[in-house]
Amino acid sequence: MTEASNAIVSPFTQSALDFVKSLEVSGDFGEVRESGMAAFESLPFPTRKTEDWKYTSLHALTTQDYNRPADNFDLDNASELFEVSGLDAYQLVFINGVFVSELSDEISEAGVSAVPLSVASDAQRALFKQHVGNIAETRRNLFTALNNATVEEGVLLHVEKNVQLKKPIQVINITSAQQQTSSAFARCLVVLEQQAEATLIEQFVSTAEEQNILLNQVTEINIGDGAKLNHYRLHTEDESSLHFGGVYVDLNRDSQFESYQIALGGKIKRLDVVVNHNQAGSHCEMKGVYLPKHNQHVDIHSYIEHIAANCTTDETYRGIMADQSKAVFNGRIHIHPDAQKTLANLSNKNLLLSNKAQINSKPELEIYADDVRCAHGVTVAQLDDKACFYLQSRGISRQEAEIMLSFAFINELLESIPVDALRQKLRPLLAQQFTSNESLTQHILDEEIGVCSEGAL
Amino acid sequence: MLSIKNLQAKVEEKDILKGLNIEVKPGEIHAIMGPNGAGKSTLGNVLSGRDGYTVTGGEVSFLGKNILEMDAEERAREGLFLAFQYPVEIPGVSNLEFLKASVDAVRSHRGEEAMDSMTFLKLAREKCKAVNLDQNFLKRGVNEGFSGGEKKRNEIMQMMLLEPKLCILDETDSGLDIDALQVVAEGVNSQRDPNRSFIVVTHYQRLLDYIVPDFVHVLADGKIVKSGGKELALELEEKGYGWIENEGA
Ligand SMILES: Nc1ncnc2c1ncn2[C@@H]1O[C@H](COP(=O)(O)OP(=O)(O)OP(=O)(O)O)[C@@H](O)[C@H]1O
Numbered sequence: 001m002t003e004a005s006n007a008i009v010s011p012f013t014q015s016a017l018d019f020v021k022s023l024e025v026s027g028d029f030g031e032v033r034e035s036g037m038a039a040f041e042s043l044p045f046p047t048r049k050t051e052d053w054k055y056t057s058l059h060a061l062t063t064q065d066y067n068r069p070a071d072n073f074d075l076d077n078a079s080e081l082f083e084v085s086g087l088d089a090y091q092l093v094f095i096n097g098v099f100v101s102e103l104s105d106e107i108s109e110a111g112v113s114a115v116p117l118s119v120a121s122d123a124q125r126a127l128f129k130q131h132v133g134n135i136a137e138t139r140r141n142l143f144t145a146l147n148n149a150t151v152e153e154g155v156l157l158h159v160e161k162n163v164q165l166k167k168p169i170q171v172i173n174i175t176s177a178q179q180q181t182s183s184a185f186a187r188c189l190v191v192l193e194q195q196a197e198a199t200l201i202e203q204f205v206s207t208a209e210e211q212n213i214l215l216n217q218v219t220e221i222n223i224g225d226g227a228k229l230n231h232y233r234l235h236t237e238d239e240s241s242l243h244f245g246g247v248y249v250d251l252n253r254d255s256q257f258e259s260y261q262i263a264l265g266g267k268i269k270r271l272d273v274v275v276n277h278n279q280a281g282s283h284c285e286m287k288g289v290y291l292p293k294h295n296q297h298v299d300i301h302s303y304i305e306h307i308a309a310n311c312t313t314d315e316t317y318r319g320i321m322a323d324q325s326k327a328v329f330n331g332r333i334h335i336h337p338d339a340q341k342t343l344a345n346l347s348n349k350n351l352l353l354s355n356k357a358q359i360n361s362k363p364e365l366e367i368y369a370d371d372v373r374c375a376h377g378v379t380v381a382q383l384d385d386k387a388c389f390y391l392q393s394r395g396i397s398r399q400e401a402e403i404m405l406s407f408a409f410i411n412e413l414l415e416s417i418p419v420d421a422l423r424q425k426l427r428p429l430l431a432q433q434f435t436s437n438e439s440l441t442q443h444i445l446d447e448e449i450g451v452c453s454e455g456a457l
Numbered sequence: 458m459l460s461i462k463n464l465q466a467k468v469e470e471k472d473i474l475k476g477l478n479i480e481v482k483p484g485e486i487h488a489i490m491g492p493n494g495a496g497k498s499t500l501g502n503v504l505s506g507r508d509g510y511t512v513t514g515g516e517v518s519f520l521g522k523n524i525l526e527m528d529a530e531e532r533a534r535e536g537l538f539l540a541f542q543y544p545v546e547i548p549g550v551s552n553l554e555f556l557k558a559s560v561d562a563v564r565s566h567r568g569e570e571a572m573d574s575m576t577f578l579k580l581a582r583e584k585c586k587a588v589n590l591d592q593n594f595l596k597r598g599v600n601e602g603f604s605g606g607e608k609k610r611n612e613i614m615q616m617m618l619l620e621p622k623l624c625i626l627d628e629t630d631s632g633l634d635i636d637a638l639q640v641v642a643e644g645v646n647s648q649r650d651p652n653r654s655f656i657v658v659t660h661y662q663r664l665l666d667y668i669v670p671d672f673v674h675v676l677a678d679g680k681i682v683k684s685g686g687k688e689l690a691l692e693l694e695e696k697g698y699g700w701i702e703n704e705g706a
């Protein structure tokens with residue numbers, strides 16, 4: 001390192017580098033760590049002028065030192081934090097980035113590796129090493145670079161050719177309250193070989209206390225020819241949590257990636273989702289809901305790269321911002337010159353429940369091929385007075401009317417979740433975001449009558 | 458039942474109702490006719506408590522209470538029902554959950570116990586049938602993608618479920634085919650009761666062949682300019698509104 005480059009390293013970067021160097025490592029993944037470290041060091045710390053971070057302030061990271069290891073890996077009743085009743089899935093549980101075998105399943109399906117690295121075989125570790133860092137991009141996101149620099153523990157999910165995973169894999173990342181501000185890292189690598197099929201549920205939960213912890217998590221997904229991944233990323237941590245997440249997906253010929261992302265707000269919550277249509281015929285369908293309230297912040301950046309021809313993308317995100325909360329949605333679709341016959345659609349609708357809530361939504365279409373069909377639409381609205389009056393004129397209280405209309409805004413997305421148990425878990429959980437008064441949510445949550453509309457989004 | 462005295466109201470700084478008087482007794486059916494823009498829908502909106510409709514003078518008493526002081530939902534719970542001229546579409550809220558929330562709110566206000574979901578479902582299906590709507594409509598979003606006539610029948614179904622004391626039907630007959638008109642009229646007639654009154658706003662005498670009114674009023678320029686029996690509707694059908702204005706002048 002030269003004197004000159006030393007001079008521009010920010011205090012956060014410097015302390016993160018020191019922290020990373022102090023971590024004990026096995027040495028197996030030295031390559032990705034070193035390149036991650038180099039990338040991290042070369043990236044300037046984002047300011048308000050950094051395009052990708054314009055509306056998400058990282059000021060909190062400069063006033064307090066998060067570059068310290070977390071402790072408290074033992075939790076009583078941890079399973080209550082993530083249990084999804086009626087869901088039959090394999091569970092892999094991590095607390096503050098550390099694998100908890102007592103809460104986790106041993107998964108032995110033919111043709112499937114689903115293991116934490118700390119207990120993986122040499123062959124599995126070699127497989128992980130072969131793929132890790134290939135998809136995650138470090139140029140845009142310093143936290144992904146930092147995550148690369150810390151690769152040690154994490155999940156490997158590998159499904160062999162023509163194999164269909166029998167049950168979903170539920171990867172649970174728990175954070176617990178810390179005395180001192182600190183950081184934890186987590187990693188997940190998914191490789192589906194040709195025609196393989198799997199469901200991955202990434203769940204992010206925390207204890208209901210002041211967290212003081214930043215979780216930096218990166219998931220890389222390689223979907224082989226004709227293979228399909230159903231992906232869920234569910235963020236329901238405490239509102240004091242800090243999260244920097246990245247989902248990086250490579251799609252091969254005729255492969256499918258179907259993803260649901262649900263995010264409550266946090267102190268800072270940032271999720272980058274990057275999907276590369278590398279080969280012809282691949283399909284990506286993403287649905288997302290973000291629901292910040294109080295002073296929470298959520299930032300979702302999606303980057304869809306249409307590199308090959310005949311691929312499709314269908315993106316639908318809905319956000320409801322209450323109180324003084326703030327959300328950022330940036331949806332970029334980039335059609336490369338060879339990506340003829342691309343079909344891409346991006347819809348982002350937002351509902352502001354208060355005059356002080358904010359949304360910064362920016363769709364970006366960059367098109368370098370001529371024979372494509374692309375559309376995008378963004379709306380920002382408030383509750384519809386006419387609809388509210390209609391409900392009130394039938395005796396429904398203003399409060400309940402507002403909650404019904406707010407929930408209606410995301411209802412159709414929720415209803416489209418194909419896993420019953422997840423849908424049934426999420427509906428009340430999200431309805432509770434609008435009120436803690438159960439009498440106001442009883443009708444939207446009534447299972448017997450709560451059959452929803454089949455209208456188009 | 459309902460007593461409106463010298464009611465004046467404005468919308469967005471524009472005076473619409475200019476001293477309107479009506480007296481409705483229990484069990485009566487009143488028809489209101491009148492030219493476009495006269496203020497008929499405004500009257501319905503003012504009575505049901507819509508924001509933005511400001512009462513600038515006069516009194517309205519409903520079952521002895523001053524309803525002008527009440528929120529929209531309170532008026533509905535007290536038994537006032539407005540079938541809208543243009544029912545709104547509310548995607549994402551299922552018709553059934555909406556109906557259940559309404560019925561629960563109104564019943565609880567009356568001190569009746571909440572209906573369990575299965576009993577309610579049965580009742581809702583019954584009412585669907587009564588207005589000749591397929592049961593699938595219960596699962597759909599409120600009025601979402603309903604045809605004009607289906608929306609009107611949905612209004613009548615709501616009325617049947619809520620069992621209000623005073624029903625204001627704002628052009629419920631407009632846009633209905635002949636069969637649907639009959640269905641709606643039968644729906645209304647089935648709800649006739651010595652303790653229930655109706656105000657039927659319509660442009661067509663035809664409806665009044667099915668729903669026979671006790672009184673017919675002409676509302677023009679924010680006032681009732683003429684009242685009479687059911688034969689007034691026939692006269693209006695024949696001569697239009699011009700002659701009344703001349704009469705007044
Ligand atoms: N929200 C509003 N903003 C502005 N003007 C309004 C509003 N609502 C009603 N008006 C005006 O008030 C007048 C009366 O309207 P209203 O809808 O009551 O008429 P109507 O008698 O029901 O007519 P129609 O027979 O066409 O239904 C019209 O001139 C209308 O444009």
Ligand SMILES: [Mg+2]
Nearest residue numbers: 497498499542
């Ligand atoms: Mg009208």
